Amino acid sequence: MADVKKHDTPMLEELKKGPFPSFVDDIEAKGLKGKQECLDLLGQLELSYKHKETHWKHGGIVGVFGYGGGVIGRYSDVPDMFPSIAHFHTLRVNQPASKFYTTAFLRKLCDLWDNRGSGMTNFHGSTGDMVLLGTKTDQLEPTFYDLTHQMGADLGGSGSNLRTPSCCVGKARCEWSCLDTQAICYHLTQEYQDELHRPAFPYKFKFKISGCPNDCVAAIARCDCSIIGTWRDRIRIDQKAVRAYIHGELKPNAGAHADRNWGKFDIQKEVIDLCPAQCMWLEGETLHIDDSECVRCMHCINVMPEALRPGVDTGATILVGAKAPILEGAQLSTLVIPFMKMEPPYDEFKDFVDKVWEWWMEEGKNRERLGELIQRKSLQEFLRVTELKPIPQMVKEPRSNPYVFWSADEVPGGWDRDIKEFRKRHAA
Amino acid sequence: MAVNKEELKQKILEYATKKAKHKSKMYIKDLYKADPSAKPREIKNAANELVREGKLEFFSSGSTVMYGVPGYGKGVEEAFEEGEE
Amino acid sequence: MGNASQELQRLIDFEMEQGRENMDVSELLQKPYDPELAEKLYDPKQPMKNRITDIGPPHYAQFFPEVIKKNYGKWLKHEIIEPGVIKYTAESGDVVFAIRCATPRLITTDTIREICEIADKYCEGHVRWTTRNNLEFHVTDEETLRALLDDLKGRKYPGGSYKFPVGGTGACVTNIVHTQGWVHCHTPAIDASGIVKAVMDDLFEYFQSMKLPAQVRIALACCLNMCGAVHCSDIAILGIHRKPPLVEDERINGVCEIPLAIAACPLGAIKPATVEINGKKIKTVRVNEERCMFCGNCYTMCPAMPLADGEGDGVAILVGGKISNRISAPKFSKLVIPYIPNEPPRWPGVVKAIRKILETYAHDARKYERLGDWAERIGWEKFFEKCEIPFTEKSIDDYRLAYDTYHTSTHFKWTIHTKKFE
Numbered sequence: 001m002a003d004v005k006k007h008d009t010p011m012l013e014e015l016k017k018g019p020f021p022s023f024v025d026d027i028e029a030k031g032l033k034g035k036q037e038c039l040d041l042l043g044q045l046e047l048s049y050k051h052k053e054t055h056w057k058h059g060g061i062v063g064v065f066g067y068g069g070g071v072i073g074r075y076s077d078v079p080d081m082f083p084s085i086a087h088f089h090t091l092r093v094n095q096p097a098s099k100f101y102t103t104a105f106l107r108k109l110c111d112l113w114d115n116r117g118s119g120m121t122n123f124h125g126s127t128g129d130m131v132l133l134g135t136k137t138d139q140l141e142p143t144f145y146d147l148t149h150q151m152g153a154d155l156g157g158s159g160s161n162l163r164t165p166s167c168c169v170g171k172a173r174c175e176w177s178c179l180d181t182q183a184i185c186y187h188l189t190q191e192y193q194d195e196l197h198r199p200a201f202p203y204k205f206k207f208k209i210s211g212c213p214n215d216c217v218a219a220i221a222r223c224d225c226s227i228i229g230t231w232r233d234r235i236r237i238d239q240k241a242v243r244a245y246i247h248g249e250l251k252p253n254a255g256a257h258a259d260r261n262w263g264k265f266d267i268q269k270e271v272i273d274l275c276p277a278q279c280m281w282l283e284g285e286t287l288h289i290d291d292s293e294c295v296r297c298m299h300c301i302n303v304m305p306e307a308l309r310p311g312v313d314t315g316a317t318i319l320v321g322a323k324a325p326i327l328e329g330a331q332l333s334t335l336v337i338p339f340m341k342m343e344p345p346y347d348e349f350k351d352f353v354d355k356v357w358e359w360w361m362e363e364g365k366n367r368e369r370l371g372e373l374i375q376r377k378s379l380q381e382f383l384r385v386t387e388l389k390p391i392p393q394m395v396k397e398p399r400s401n402p403y404v405f406w407s408a409d410e411v412p413g414g415w416d417r418d419i420k421e422f423r424k425r426h427a428a
Numbered sequence: 429m430a431v432n433k434e435e436l437k438q439k440i441l442e443y444a445t446k447k448a449k450h451k452s453k454m455y456i457k458d459l460y461k462a463d464p465s466a467k468p469r470e471i472k473n474a475a476n477e478l479v480r481e482g483k484l485e486f487f488s489s490g491s492t493v494m495y496g497v498p499g500y501g502k503g504v505e506e507a508f509e510e511g512e513e
Numbered sequence: 514m515g516n517a518s519q520e521l522q523r524l525i526d527f528e529m530e531q532g533r534e535n536m537d538v539s540e541l542l543q544k545p546y547d548p549e550l551a552e553k554l555y556d557p558k559q560p561m562k563n564r565i566t567d568i569g570p571p572h573y574a575q576f577f578p579e580v581i582k583k584n585y586g587k588w589l590k591h592e593i594i595e596p597g598v599i600k601y602t603a604e605s606g607d608v609v610f611a612i613r614c615a616t617p618r619l620i621t622t623d624t625i626r627e628i629c630e631i632a633d634k635y636c637e638g639h640v641r642w643t644t645r646n647n648l649e650f651h652v653t654d655e656e657t658l659r660a661l662l663d664d665l666k667g668r669k670y671p672g673g674s675y676k677f678p679v680g681g682t683g684a685c686v687t688n689i690v691h692t693q694g695w696v697h698c699h700t701p702a703i704d705a706s707g708i709v710k711a712v713m714d715d716l717f718e719y720f721q722s723m724k725l726p727a728q729v730r731i732a733l734a735c736c737l738n739m740c741g742a743v744h745c746s747d748i749a750i751l752g753i754h755r756k757p758p759l760v761e762d763e764r765i766n767g768v769c770e771i772p773l774a775i776a777a778c779p780l781g782a783i784k785p786a787t788v789e790i791n792g793k794k795i796k797t798v799r800v801n802e803e804r805c806m807f808c809g810n811c812y813t814m815c816p817a818m819p820l821a822d823g824e825g826d827g828v829a830i831l832v833g834g835k836i837s838n839r840i841s842a843p844k845f846s847k848l849v850i851p852y853i854p855n856e857p858p859r860w861p862g863v864v865k866a867i868r869k870i871l872e873t874y875a876h877d878a879r880k881y882e883r884l885g886d887w888a889e890r891i892g893w894e895k896f897f898e899k900c901e902i903p904f905t906e907k908s909i910d911d912y913r914l915a916y917d918t919y920h921t922s923t924h925f926k927w928t929i930h931t932k933k934f935e
Contacts, residue, residue: 011858015707016672018714023617023706025670030621038621041696048695048704049857052823057816058489058699065560066479068486068493074697090697094569099642100576103629104542106640110622110629111546119622123642126692126740133619133697141560142551148565149554150546152538159493160456168644171520172581173601173611175588182573183524190533193567198476199456199486199493200469213838217644220843221745221836253881255593256683260724262880274840274881299840299881306590324739326808327779329913330845332745344527361468366455366776367492453770480561489813491738 004036007043011050030119037118037134040082047078056088064144068199070155071140087136088118091143092129092156094189094196097182098169099124108151116143127206128166129156154193160203160367162195167209168216176301177211178229178314179342184209187346201357202364202373212310213298219322219333224370225353226319226333227342231311234291235300241307242267242287253303271300315341318349320356320382321371331371334379336386338393352386359385436474439463441483448500453487455494517574520586525574538571578639578651580609596721597679598658610658611649614665614677615688615713615720618646619696619706627668627676635661645688645730647681683723686716686871691733692740694752700809701735702752702826703855709733711859712750712867719871726878726887729871730836737808745834747884748867749846754807756825758818762788762797769815771796777814780804806912828853828863832870833885841886849897851907866902873900891926898928 006028015024024042031038044055055077063071072090079086093109109130113119118134125131135143147153156164165188168174170181188207189196195205208219211229219226244250245265251258252265267287272280279293280300287307289300301308318340319333340348356370359382364373374382383390392398408415443462447454459471466474475495478484487494517525529536554563574582584603591601599611616624632640632650635657641649652658668676681687689712692698694705712731719725732743735752743749765771775783775798782804786797798818800811811818830853834846849870853862870884877899878887888896897904910918927934 012707014858015710016670016674018710019673019675019678019717020710020713020720021615021617021676021678022670022672022674022710023619025672025674026617026621026624027619029671030623033623045695045704049707052826052855052857053821054695054698054701056695056697056699058813063486063488065564066476066566068476068479068488071488073488074699088697096570096576097573100573100578100581101640101642102542102576103632103638103640105538105571105576106625106629108542108546110625111548114622115546115548121620121622121625122618122693123616123620123625124618124646126690126742128644141555141557145551145555145563145565146546148568149550149563150541150544152535152541152568152571154535154566154568154570159488159491161493166644169641171586171588172577173588173609175590175601180520180524180586183528186528186570186573190528190531190569193569194473194476196569197567198472198479199495200472202455202457203492215836215838215843218742218745218836220838221834222742251592253683254591254599256723256728257880258593258683259596259722260684270880276840297838297840302839303881324734324742324744326738326810330739330744332843332845344524358468361456361472364457366457451770451772453773482560491813 004031004034004039006032006039007046009042009046012042012046027120035114035119036084037088038120040085041088041118041120041134044076044078044082044085047081064140064155067155067197069158069161069197072158074134085118085134088134089137089140090134091117091132091140092125092127092158092164093132093147094154094156094164095124095128095130095166097165097185097189098167098172099128100172105151109153112143112146112150116146125156127156127163129164155197157196157204160199160201161197161205162192162200163204163206164196165189165207165209166217168211170209170211174211175305176214176298176310178231178310179209179211179227179316181209181211181229183344184227184342184346187344191350195357201361203367203369205357205360205370209316213296213317214302220319221322221330221332222324223322223333224320225356226322227316227349228319229310229314230296230317230339231314232339233311233313235289235294235311236309237287237289238307239286242304243285245304245307246285250304250306254305267304271303274299315339316349318352321369321374323369323371327367328372328375331375334371334374335394336382336388338391355386356382433470433474433477436463436466436470437478440471440475441478444484444495444497445500448497452500453494453496455492459495516579517582518585518587521574521582525572528572533569533572534565535568535570536572537575539575576639578609578637580607580653581651583607584609593682593723596685596723597682598662599682608653610652610655612652612658612661612665612679613643613681614648614650614679615681616642616646616648616677617706617710618691619693624676631661631664631677635664645681645690647688648677678717678721680721684725684727685721685723686713686719686725686729686731688720689713689731689733689750690743690746692735694733694735698735700738700812700821702754702821703733703735703750703828704857705733705735707858708750708828708860708863711861711864715864715868716871725871725875727881727883729874729884731867737806738810743831743834744845745836745843746846747832747834748870749831749834750863750867751829751831752826753829753852754809754820754822754826755852756820756822757800757802757805757807758809758811758820760798760800761817761819762795763790765797765815765817766795768817771798771815774798774811774815774818777810779808779810780806783811823855827855828860830863830866830870833883833888835883835885840881841883844885846885847888847893848908849900849902851905870900870902894926894928894930897930904930 206223
C-alpha cells in the first residue's frame, strides 16, 4: 500500500451502491494506489456534500506561453485540509474528430497524466475535448511539451476563443450521414488554430457538425455555427424493403422499440400520418413520396432504415447563433444557408465564416455571442454583411408588426423634402 | 487598410501601458482603440505577437480571455495567493 | 493510414497536401512515454525554445478500426440487435457491431487503461466515445461479440456497480450529459456526478431496455451558465442559486478589478460604491438585489463576491426539449419544478421527481412521441395534472420574450387548476 491518507467519506460511500458505474469507487481505488490527489478530491467533495457548497475557486493567469486558452485555473479554498489539490488546474486537449482512439494513444496519455497530474480525467468535456483534470502550475508547460512532442496532440479552446470544434460519427459508421463530418471538423480545427489558441473574438465561438437532421452532436442547440447535413434530391426507396416492413419481416426503427409490445407495425399510422409535411402515401404496397414537399425530418428514414435512405446530392444546411441561456436567454440556431456543398477545400464556407467573424469582431460587445448580436442588430444586417439573399426559409412566419426600417434610397425622391413645398399643398 | 505591423504593435503597447495604470485587464475590443484605422483581425494578430514576445500577457477567467501588461494590476492567481496569507 | 476506402483516402490526401505536421502520429506513439523529456526541452528563460505550437489534433482516420476505414462512406444499414448492441452492415457485406457502455465521464487513468485492455483483447486496439459520454467497442463477428458482452458483465467495482454497463440505444434513457459540479467547478449550485449516479441508478432498467415511447435525453448543468447545454433536453436537471452574491468590502479592492466585476453582471445590477472602514474610505460595489438572477458571472470575475449557499441552492427541473428535427422542430426545455433542495448524497427528491415524470410519460405517450411533443399534445395543464406537479408562478416567464409563452386563445383543457371536467 502506498503512503497515502484516506479521508473519512461516509456520504460518498453511499454513491458506491447501485448498478451505474461509481466514480467514487474508481477515484478511491486510484488514490489508494498512491495518488493522494484522488483521496483529497474525495475528501473535499465529502466536505461539499456536508456544506452543500463547492470548495473550489478559480484563477487567472495559468496557461502555457503564447496561448490564451486550453487551461482553466482552479484552486481549493480548503488547501490546509487537502494540500495535494491546493492547485488543481484543468487542461483541455483537442480530441481527434468523432473520438475514435487507438489504445497506443490512450495508454501513452495515461502515462503522461499519471506523471504530470492527478490521474483524473473527463472523457470528455461538454465541448468535446479530452479534459485532464487537476495539476499544479509548474506542471502546465511540461504537460504541454509532452503533449506536443510525445503525443502529436495540442490543447483545445477556452475563453473568448474559437472553441474546439466537434462532430458526429458521420460517414465513418452511419449510412445517413450527408457530410464528411470528421473531415470538416478536422479541417476547420487546423485552419483556425490561431483563433482556437488565442483570444480573437468578443466571446466564445463554436462550430459543430452533424451528418443529418437527427443532429447527434446537438449542433442546432449548442453552437454559433451549426453545420447539419441534408440533401436536395429524392429519398432513395427500396420498395421490396417497404413491403418487408409492412409484413413485419423487418423491425421498425431498426429495433429501437423492441422491448415493448406496440402491436403490429402500421405504416400508415407510424410513418405516413406522422410525416410533418404529409408528403407520403401508399398505393397498394408501394410507397410514394412527393420529395418536393419533403422537409427532411428523418422520421420515415429512422423508422424504415432498410427501405429509405437520404438522397445522393448531399451538402449542409448552415444555421447560426445558438447558445445556452446566459445572457439574453437560450437560442437555437437560425437557418441562413439552406444548402451548401461541403467539399475540400471548403472555400465557400470559409468565405462565409470570414464575413461573419469580421462583422462580429467589429460590432460585437464584450461577451456578446453571435446570436445575441444578430438579435441586437437584426437578421437583416447579418444578411447584408454576409451577402446572403433574404428568403422565406429564414423565418417561421413573416413579421406581424409593420415597423419596417425603410431607408431613404428605397423611396422615390429620398427623404429630402421641403416643408414650404408641403405647405403649398396643405394649409397649416 | 494594411498598416505596418511593427508600428501597430508599438501603438497597441503604448495604448495598453497607458490604460493599464487604472485598468490593467483589457478586452481585445479595448485594444481596437489603439488604432481605429486597423482591422480587428490585424489588431488581434499584432496583440498576439506581443504576447509571444512577452510584452503583453493573457489573463483568463475561463469563459473570457483578456490582455494585461506584465507588472500591472493583479492577476487573480496572485490575489488568491496573497488572500490566503 | 492503412486500408482506407477511396472516399476516405481522398480526404486524407487533401489534408496531406496542406502540409499538416501531425497527420500520422503512429511513430511517436511507438516510443514509450519519456517522463524526463519535457524538462530537457523546456527552458523558462527562453519560452519559445523547442516549443511546438498550433499543430492541432492528430488526424482522425488513423484511429479508425480497419473495418471502419475500409467501409467509410459505404455503410448500408444498421439494426439494434439487443439493448446496447448495434449491427452495421456495409455495401461490401462487411459487418461491425458497436457495443455501447455508459461511463460516469469522470474517470481515472486506471479505468482508461482497463478500457484499453478490453479494446486490445477484443477490438484490435480501437475504442470510441460518443457525444453522450458512452463508450463504444467495435467487433466484427458474433463470437467475439458474445465473449466481449460476457466479459463486460463481469467487470464490477468493489461496491458492486458495473464498470461498463451495456445499453443506451433506441427508446431508452441513455447516459446523462453533465457538468463538473462540486468535483471541480467554482460556480456550481449543485453537484453533478453524485446526482447523475443517483438518477441513473434509479433509471438503470430504462438504460438497459428499449420500452419507452421514444428516446429520453437527460442532461445536468450545475449552474445557469449551462455548460452542459441542458436547454434542449427531454429532462434537464439544473443547479440554481437563490441568494445574491455577498460583497466582501474589506477584500474586494485587493483581489478584484472592480470595473470588471461591474461589467460582468448581465443585468447591470452591480454599481460602484465607497464605504468607510475604520475611518478609511474603501472602493467596493453594491448589488441591486432585486435585479439579481443568480447567474454567478460576478463571482467568476471577482472572488470577493461569493454566492453559493447550502440552504439557498438547489435543483430546478425543466422538461420537453429536443435537438433532433425528427417529426417536430427542435425545442427548448420548459421549467416545471422551480426548486428541489440539495439532498446529498443521493438527492431522493430529484430522483423521485424524475421517475414520476418519466413513468407518466412512458405510460401515456404514443409510440415515437418525445416527451415535449406529448406534453404539447395533451396540453401543459394536463402535463402538470398527470405528473402531479404543482403549478406555480415560477413557471410563468418574466424574462425576455416572455409574452411568446403566454396563452392567447380560448383553447384550454379543464384540469385540477380550473374546475375539473366531470
